[in-house]
Amino acid sequence: MSTAAVQHNTKWWAGGKSPFNASYGKVMMWYFLMSDAFTFGAFLISYGTIRFSQNYWPDPNTVFNAFPGFGHQDLPLAFVSLMTFILIFSSVTMVLAVHEGHKMNRKGVEKYMILTIIGGIGFLACQAWEWTHLLTGEHIAMLNDGSLSVVPTTVSTNPWGPAVPHESISAALQATPHDKLVEIAGTLHHGGAAHHDMSALSSAELVNMIQASSDLHVTKTGPVAFGGYFFGITGFHGFHVLSGVVINVIMWIKTRLGHFDQRGHYEMIEKAGLYWHFVDLVWVFVFLCFYLI
């Protein structure tokens, strides 16, 4: 690098100059991000500890296999790839905004900040969809008492346990109360008979109806910690994305108002950029721990 010559043979600690040759704000942003890395690291390692302590852990590819508009098709990794590429691309537009800032090009900074903000909002929208899909998803699961129920993925319920063999389903259906049978029949017959028609049927009729369905897949309930860690860590990351978007909007407004031109440098864009890249960096590891492995 062209600066290498400057850096050698300089007495950094002799006084009169910044020992790290960087502004206070930027140095502190780095140390904040380092501490934030430990926070995220601790969360992810805690997740790893619990996952390693369980005999069974849900396969992410069966949990995260939906894509908006594709119904119940099995598309593992598809939606999260979209989210990942949105975030990588918004990282690129952010670094381009920093680059335009170095050149003191206000119009360029504005343009790339807008693109970065759109990327951030797009990512948050994807996350909102994914959370809604999990929280409202209806999966038929066998509870610990041997009866069946309709279970969503939340911080206190997890339907993603090991599969229940087909031959033991009928015994479980016998142990299932009528109101749960109505719910189960309802999830299997979307667009079929309306809910109030189902509740008019007897338990035996409902059991026959449920067993006739080719969509009947029953799993045991899985480790509850799965939902807690997933929503906790992706929520904490999503909150970082949200605050990053707010920071970027403020930076965009300040750019438009010409504050950085008056100041003579665009270092605030660099600092906001550090935060934004950190959010992308954390996603690399959230993506790794929750979706890939």
Add this chain to the structure above:
Amino acid sequence: MSEHAVSSPEITFAHPPAEGTGRIWKVFWILSVITIVELVLGFGLAKDWYGDPEKSSGLILFVKGVICILSLAKAFYIVGVFMHLGDEIKNFVMTIVVPLLLFIWFIAAFLWDGDSWKNLRNRYQEKLPAKTEQVAPAAKEHGAKD
């Protein structure tokens, strides 16, 4: 570099305006290619390309290890180029990188702990009677009725 303003007279160096955006786009492509490779390997995990999960757990663990290393490569490029840490002076870089080495112990110790927890539970849970049945003989009879 002379026209590039710095925020304080004590700071003699600011990132020189790069000649172009070539390096940024190069890193974008590197990150994209690594991500696609990760996705292909991960898709293989979903579709049991590496054999029956019960039998070839060693190979699956190896593939997961490769995915982890690829993620670290992505982190290196994001921090080094997008966050310009590679352009900062060495003293400063070390104050950030050295504390992060704590993660080596942090990850190893806690995953080991989780694994040990599982092994201990599997070894002793079945042999030890449940706590409620151990309290008193009366409680034991109660349990026998069920």
